Amino acid sequence: MTETATAPAGTDTGPVLAADGLPLKRSLRRALRAQKLRALMLIAPLLIFILVTFIAPIADMLFRSVENQIVAETLPRTARAIQDYDPDSGTMPSEAVLAAFTYDLTAASERKLHTRLGTRLNYEYTGVSSLFRKAGRRVDDFGETYRDQFAAVDPAWEEPATWIALMADPDWVAEYRAWTAAGEAAKAARREFTQAQPLFRLRDEVADVLPETASAYAEFARIAQVEDGDDPAAEDPWAPVYLALYRDLLHVGPGAIAQLGPEAEAMLDAAHDAVEGFETVNLADLYLEADKDWGDPGVWGTIKTFSSAYTPGYFLNAVDLQLTPDGVAAQPEDRQIYIMLFERTLFMSLMIMGSCVLLGYPIAYLLSNLPLRTSNLLMILVLLPFWTSLLVRTSAWKVLLQQQGVINDILVWLGIVSNSGRLILINNQTGTIIAMTHILLPFMILPLYSVMKTIPPSYVRAAKSLGATNWTAFWRVYFPQSVPGIGAGCILVFILAIGYYITPELVGGTSGTFISNRIAYHISSSLNWGLAAALGSILLAVVLILYWAYDKLVGIDNVSLG
C-alpha cells in the first residue's frame, strides 16, 4: 500500500516512480501479484482438501463408468488373439485362440479371478458366469494328454527340475537360492524376515524359441511363488504348459532349438521328433465337454467385444441398450428397467416439485405480507422441520402412514374409510411423494419468501385503485413478480428430489424407488460398480445442467441458508 500511496509526482522526464525508486507501474503490478498470491495461499489448503476428498472421488466414478480393464488384465493373451475372430461365422474361435484362452483361464482360476471376470461378463451376456465357473474347475487338466505323451518320450519331462533348467534365468535361480537361505537363517535366529522374494525370470532365448511355453510357464512359476508361496523348482507345471510345449514344438525349426544349449537341445529334439506322431485332442471339444454353451459364438463375441480397456457398455446398459458383437442393440424386454426408472424419478420429482409449489406459495405469501413480528414467529414453523434430522422426519412419516398408523386410525375414527378398507399410504409412490413433499417444502418456501419480500406492496395497491379486482391484482401484478422465486424454488427442490435416496428407500417400497436406489443396489448388492458409476454419471450430468440453469436464474452467490 505504502509504495502506491507515496509515489512522488513525476520529475521532469521518465516514468512515474514509487518511493523506493522503482517505476510506479511495476511496483503496482508487484503489489497486485502479492495480493493475488496471498489470497491463493489462503484458499489453497481448502482447495486441495476438496480436490482430494471430493473431486477425485467424482472423477474416479466417471472413470469407472467407462473403465473395463478386467477382461484385458485377466485374459491378456486371449484379448490379443481373439481380435481376428468373427462371431458371425457361427463357429468357435480357432485352436490358437482357444489355447491362449486356456493359459489365461488356468492362471485366472489359480488366482481365483475367473469368477469375478465371469460375473463381469455375465452383465453383458447372461450365462457366462456359470460357464467360467465350470471351465475354471477343469481347465488345469486341459493338456493332460500331452503331459502323458511327453513323459512317455522322456520321463524327465515330469520333473520340475527339468523345467527350471529349460526355462529359468540362471541368475534368478541363484538369487532365489540366496533368498531361501536367508529366510531359513532368519527363521533359525528367530528374526523377522521381510525381504521380498526375487520374482521368476525367463532365460534369454527361450521366449523366442518356445513363445507360448515360455509365457505359460513364467505365469505358472510366478503364481506358485506369489499366490502359494511355493518354490517353482519343486512344483509340477500345469497341464496347459505341456499343451503349450506341444503347440510350440509343432512350429519350431531344429535350428532354433540349438540356441537353447546342448542339454535342452537333446531333450527338445527328441520331443520335437515325437510330437508329429502325438495323439492330439481338440480344445474345442474339451470346452464343449465342460459345457455345451461354450459352442455359442455369442459367448466368444462378448469376450471379444469387451476385450478393450474402455467401453461404452455401462452407459448403454444404463439406458437399456447393450453392446453386442454386431453393434448396439436393445436389451431384452425383461432387463429394460433403467429408462423406466429414470422416467419414474423425473415424474415423481415433478410431482413433488408441484406439490411443494402448491403448498409453499400460500405460506410464503402469508409470511411475506404479515407484520414482521408475526411472520418471524411463524417462520419458526418452517425452520424447525428444515433443521430436524431427515431420519426423524422419515421415521415420523413411516409411523404415521402405516396401515395401523395414526392417519389411518383417524380416518377410521372419522368414518371416512372402513376398518377393513384402511388406505395403503406407504411402500408405494404415494408414501414417497407425501414424505418428500414434507421434507423439501422448506426449500421451496425460503427462496419464494425471499423473492416475495422484495415485491413492493404499492404495486398491488395501485392496481386495485385503478379498479382491478383482488384476483386480477394478484394474477396480473403480484404473481408475475413472484415467478423468479417459483423458478428458484422449483429448480432447488427438483435438484434435491432427483438425487434422493434415504426417503424413497424407507417409504417407497418397490414402486416408489428412484434411480439413486438402483445405484446403491448396484454398489452394495449386485457389485456391478461400472453400471452404478454410469447411472451416477448420467444423474450427475442432469443435476449439473439444472444447476447451471439455477445459476443463470438466481446466481451462485445468492444461495442463502435460512
Add this chain to the structure above:
Amino acid sequence: MSQMDLPPYATTGQRIWHYAFYVICGLIFFFLIAPILVIIPLSFNAENFFTFTPKMLALDPEGYSLKHYQEFFTSNAWQHALWNSVKIAPAATLLAVGLGTLAAVGLSQEHVPFRRAIMAIMISPMIVPLIISAAGMYFFYSRIGLQGTYLGVVLAHAALGIPFVIITVTATLVGFDKSLTRASASLGANPVTTFFKVQMPLILPGVVSGGLFAFITSFDEVVVVLFVGSANQQTLPWQMFTGLREQISPTILAVATILVVISIGLLTAVEILRRRSEKMRGMSPG
C-alpha cells in the same frame, strides 16, 4: 396497515376468501409441523405400538412410560452409534470450519484469480446428490484404504460441510469494513494479529453458524457414512436407518424426540447468531 388486513368495505365473498386463506395456511403449517410433534408423545408410549393407545388418549398415566428412552440409554448398539456420532461430527466440523474460514477470507480479497471456478468447486459438495458423492467416495476411498475408517468418514463429512461454512462466512465478510484491517495495520499489527483481534471477532457469528450447519450436516448425514463407513463407524442416523428398514422398534421414536430437541437448540442458536451478526454489521460504518 398490513397487507393482510381486511379493508372495512370488503364484500362477503372477500371475507370468506380471506378466512379460507388463513385456514388453508393453517392446514399447511399443520402439515409441516404435526409429523414432528406427533412423534414426541408417541415416544412415551408404554406399549410397543406406533399409534395412540386408548389409555394414552384418556391421558391415563399408565399409558405412558420412559421405557423406550431407557432402551436407548442402555442398548449397546444405540450407545455405540451415539458415541460414533459424537466423535465424528465435531471432528468433521472443526476441519470444515478451519479450512473453510481461511478460504472464505481468501475469497473475499479484492483480487482473486479464477474466483468463480474456485467457488464452484468449493460449493460442489452441496450440489452433487449425496448418492453420487457416496458412490464416488466409496470407489475412491477403497482405492486409497480410507474406506471403513474413522478418518475416511471424518474427511467425507468435512467435505460435505465445507460449502455451508464458505457460504455463511462469505456472507458475513460481504458486510465487513476493509478500513478496519487497514487501521489495524497502520497501528502496527501484523496480518495474523489483525485477523484474530479485528476480523475474527466481527465475523465470529458467521463462523459459528457455518460451524453449526457443518455440524448438523455431519450429525444427520447417513448416505455417505453408509458407504464410506463400516459397521464400526455406525452413527446414530445409520442405526435409525437400519432400524427403520429392517425391524422398526419404538426406540427410534425416543431417539427422534431427542434429536428434535437438539434441532430446536441448534435452530435457536443460529437465530440468535444471525441477529447478533446483523446488529454488529449495523454498528460498523460503511
